[in-house]
Amino acid sequence: MGAIYIMWLREVKRYFRSKAQVIVSLGQPTLYLLALGFGFGPIFAKAGAGNYIQFMAPGVIGMTVLFSSIFSGMAMLWDRQFGFLKETLVAPVPRLNIIFGRTLGGATVATMQGLLMLAVCLIAGFRPVHQHAPGTPATHNWLAIPVALIFIAMIALVFAALGASVGSSIKDMQGFQVLMNFMVMPIFFLSGALFPLKNLGAVMTWITHADPLSYGIDGLRGVLIGNWQFNFGWQFNFMLDLGLLAALAAIFLGTSAWLFSRIEV
Amino acid sequence: MIQVENLTRKFDQFTAVNDISFEVDSGEIFAFLGPNGAGKTTTIKMLTTLLRPTSGRIHLDGLDPWVKQRDARQRFGIVFQDPSLDNEQTALENMELHGILYHIPRRVRVERIEELLRLFELWERRNDYVKTFSGGMKRRLEIARGFLHTPKILFLDEPTLGLDPQSRNQLWTHVKNLNAKEKTTVFLTTHYMDEADRVAHRIAIMDHGAIVAIGTSAELKARTNTDSLEAAFLALTGTSLRDESASSTDNLRRFAQMWQQKR
Numbered sequence: 001m002g003a004i005y006i007m008w009l010r011e012v013k014r015y016f017r018s019k020a021q022v023i024v025s026l027g028q029p030t031l032y033l034l035a036l037g038f039g040f041g042p043i044f045a046k047a048g049a050g051n052y053i054q055f056m057a058p059g060v061i062g063m064t065v066l067f068s069s070i071f072s073g074m075a076m077l078w079d080r081q082f083g084f085l086k087e088t089l090v091a092p093v094p095r096l097n098i099i100f101g102r103t104l105g106g107a108t109v110a111t112m113q114g115l116l117m118l119a120v121c122l123i124a125g126f127r128p129v130h131q132h133a134p135g136t137p138a139t140h141n142w143l144a145i146p147v148a149l150i151f152i153a154m155i156a157l158v159f160a161a162l163g164a165s166v167g168s169s170i171k172d173m174q175g176f177q178v179l180m181n182f183m184v185m186p187i188f189f190l191s192g193a194l195f196p197l198k199n200l201g202a203v204m205t206w207i208t209h210a211d212p213l214s215y216g217i218d219g220l221r222g223v224l225i226g227n228w229q230f231n232f233g234w235q236f237n238f239m240l241d242l243g244l245l246a247a248l249a250a251i252f253l254g255t256s257a258w259l260f261s262r263i264e265v
Numbered sequence: 266m267i268q269v270e271n272l273t274r275k276f277d278q279f280t281a282v283n284d285i286s287f288e289v290d291s292g293e294i295f296a297f298l299g300p301n302g303a304g305k306t307t308t309i310k311m312l313t314t315l316l317r318p319t320s321g322r323i324h325l326d327g328l329d330p331w332v333k334q335r336d337a338r339q340r341f342g343i344v345f346q347d348p349s350l351d352n353e354q355t356a357l358e359n360m361e362l363h364g365i366l367y368h369i370p371r372r373v374r375v376e377r378i379e380e381l382l383r384l385f386e387l388w389e390r391r392n393d394y395v396k397t398f399s400g401g402m403k404r405r406l407e408i409a410r411g412f413l414h415t416p417k418i419l420f421l422d423e424p425t426l427g428l429d430p431q432s433r434n435q436l437w438t439h440v441k442n443l444n445a446k447e448k449t450t451v452f453l454t455t456h457y458m459d460e461a462d463r464v465a466h467r468i469a470i471m472d473h474g475a476i477v478a479i480g481t482s483a484e485l486k487a488r489t490n491t492d493s494l495e496a497a498f499l500a501l502t503g504t505s506l507r508d509e510s511a512s513s514t515d516n517l518r519r520f521a522q523m524w525q526q527k528r
Contacts, residue, residue, distance in 0.1 A: 006365045014353055083349035090313055091366035092338035264316050 003093040004101035011072060011105025015112065025068060025113065029060040030120055036194065037124070049196070057118075057126035058148075058221035059193030062155055064117040065110045066191075066213055069156045070184055072106025073163020073256070077176060086265055099168070099260040103160045103253065110156035111149070118145070118152075128224045138225075147223045154245040155216035161252035162212075168259035192217050197235045212248050215241040266291040266418060266450040267312065272321035274307050281307040283474035284321070289452060289467075291417075294444055296465035297454040300502055304474040305454040306346060309422050312452070313343050326417050339367065342411035346422040348403055352396035356387055356406055359395060360413060367414035374413075381409040385439060401432035408436065412443055421453040425460060433457070437464050458495040468494070472502040 015022070037053040044052035079085040088098045128145060129138035166179055191213035200208065208214050219241035222234040267289040274282040282304040289295040297305050310316035312323060314330045314337065323330055330337035350359050360382065364374040382388040385405040395403060404424060411419050421440070425433040441464055444451050455461055461468055462482050469479040478485055478501050482494050489500040 002365045002368070006362050010351065010354065010362065013358075017353065079351075082352060083345060083347045084351045085349075086315070086345055086347075087349045087351075087363070088366070089315060090338055090343055091363075092335045092368070093366055094335070265310065 001097075003091070003097040004104065007088070007098055007101025008105040008108065011102060011109055015109040022113070022116070026064065026117060026120060028067075029064045029117055030124075032063065032194075033057065033060045033121060033124055053121075053125055054127070054129070054225050055196070055221070056194070057121040057124075058224050059191075059217055061114050061117045061121065061148075061152065062191065062193050062213060062217040062220055063188055065114040065152055065155045065216075066159050066188055067184070068113040069106055069110035069159035070163040070166075072109055073103065073160050073165070074167045074170075074176060074179075075106075076102070076164065076167030077170065077173070080171065080265075085263075089263060089265065095261045095263075096257045099164055099257050100253070103157070103164045103256060106160035106163065107153065107156040110160060111153045114152040114156065115149070118148070130226065144223050144226070148220055151216055151219040151223060151241070151245075154219075154242065154249065155213065157249045158212055158216070158245055158252060161249055161256050164256035165252055165259050168256055168263060187211055187213050190214070192221075192235065212245070215244045219245070266293070266326055267295075267452065268322075268324040269308075269312070270322040272308070272311060272323065273319045274304075274311060274316065275319045280474050282311070282318075285471070285474075285476050287469055287476060287479060289418075289450060291450055292444070292448045293466045294441070294451040294453070294464050296461040296468045297452070297471060298456075298458070298461055298468060298498060299454075299471035303471040303502075305471055306422055308471070309343075309420055309452070309454065313341060313420055314338060339414070340416060341418040341420060342414065342416035343420040344404075344407045344411045344422065344424050346426065348407065350395045350403055350407060350410075353394065355392050355394055356382065356398070357391040359406065360410055363410045363413050369414055377413060377415075381412055385409040401428050401436075404428060404432070404436065405439075408440065412447070412449070415447060416449060418450045418452060421451065423454055423456065425455060425457060433460065440464065458493070458498055462494045470498060470501050477501050 033053070033056055037056045041052040044050070044055065049055070076085065079088075089095070091098070128141050128148070130141035130144070131138045166183075170176060170179065190208050190211045192208060193213070197205070197208050197214065197218075215236060218235045219238065222238065222241070226234060267287075269288070270286050272282055272285050273280065285304075285308065297308065299305050307316065311318045312325070312330070314334055317331065325337050326340050328337045328340070351362070354362070357378065360378045361374070364378065369377070379388065382391055385408065387402060387406055387409065390398070390402070395406065398406065408421070408424065411421075419440075424440075425436060428436070437460060440451060443449060451464075453461075453465070465482070467479065467481055468485060470477050470485070478488065480488070485494065485497045485501075486492060489497040491497045491500055
């Protein structure tokens with residue numbers, strides 16, 4: 001337990017100590033929210049799909065959590081580079097505890113980032129709402145926020161564990177760049193963060209449904225602006241989203257633990 | 266304290282360590298010398314459970330580190346060739362983290378951390394981030410950390426690389442004192458012959474993955490009919506230069522340096 005705690009604490013401390021980075025990492029999602037939100041807003045409304053900012057907000061929150069959590073896992077590259085990794089590799093504790101502590105720490109940090117992004121969205125005009133039926137007026141629903149927190153935390157855990165698996169297996173920056181371009185960006189763009197997953201072509205539907213983040217975004221959006229019939233309410237459903245995320249978290253945690261246990265330096 | 270029998274490690278076709286056997290006694294300071302690429306670091310990695318041997322047997326304090334991994338790890342400390350501190354944490358936090366990973370009870374931990382930080386003259390700087398430390402201070406902190414859990418064996422892989430003579434001198438004084446006081450067995454590698462000559466009770470010279478000679482400094486000099494350890498070393502290992510190719514870690518390090526400069 002001590003090892004899990006101290007590795008978790010290290011990640012959290014690091015977060016609170018790099019305030020500049022906290023702000024910087026919110027920059028990109030905020031830009032997406034404002035530029036795309038206000039830029040595509042009129043077209044989106046014209047298409048009869050409602051307020052694009054409302055639609056985008058859960059997407060950019062998911063984006064923030066995705067990037068933050070996956071990078072926390074990949075930060076293992078830096079620990080490899082600066083040597084600290086070895087200190088933990090020879091410690092007389094199961095490596096499972098080391099990687100769990102790290103991953104939980106990374107997920108905690110990503111969750112906090114997600115909440116900060118939610119605050120940014122609220123400032124930009126986003127409101128969590130509840131709508132009983134299409135066309136009826138939406139009522140503010142602040143109780144959605146604690147439920148959304150569950151999804152934020154689940155997204156954080158899934159991708160912190162995925163990042164840790166990747167961080168345990170790649171050794172250099174080239175590998176990192178490749179993964180960035182061929183894994184993280186596609187996960188984001190094909191997740192339904194920016195567009196509704198309804199009425200897509202067969203291939204696109206298949207791809208978006210294979211993207212783990214789709215379920216996280218769907219859960220967030222369902223909870224935050226949820227309604228059951230509207231165009232961009234739930235694509236899937238609460239239990240499916242949560243269940244799938246939990247299963248993926250377990251699988252990725254297991255994978256990262258296995259890969260981490262095999263590291264030789 | 267350390268028994269090694271017929272230890273071999275192959276990387277694909279290349280044999281880094283070829284069938285070496287030796288023993289290190291309890292409380293002994295044992296130096297491993299050899300040119301670059303001789304297999305010193307590979308040997309240390311195998312002894313410290315970081316690399317699985319291709320064949321051969323290792324016993325640390327009677328334990329096979331590949332069977333009783335955690336018990337074995339609890340018994341040794343290691344100072345790596347490259348720094349392994351967390352730069353983003355303070356000296357005290359680095360020590361704390363180590364203490365927790367090594368299951369040191371809180372009360373003992375607090376006392377021992379203070380004792381060691383004072384001994385290595387880092388107590389005043391305990392709340393400063395490690396990234397603000399000089400190379401010599403970092404090394405001292407790593408060695409202090411290595412002693413924290415009162416290991417029976419301390420591995421030092423080229424601990425004085427890149428340090429000035431004052432720091433080197435001081436560092437070995439501390440290591441010698443702690444070796445005498447706590448009866449810690451010390452296994453070290455170095456490129457500086459004078460250091461090995463000064464601190465080590467016995468010396469093994471390694472070349473091309475094999476041990477070419479083992480004995481006290483005096484024995485090695487007598488055997489090669491030379492008057493200095495350096496001359497003995499050259500007589501045993503030849504004078505040709507060794508090339509090493511860059512590892513992926515070296516490449517990563519280079520990349521990180523470039524990247525940091527850009528920021």
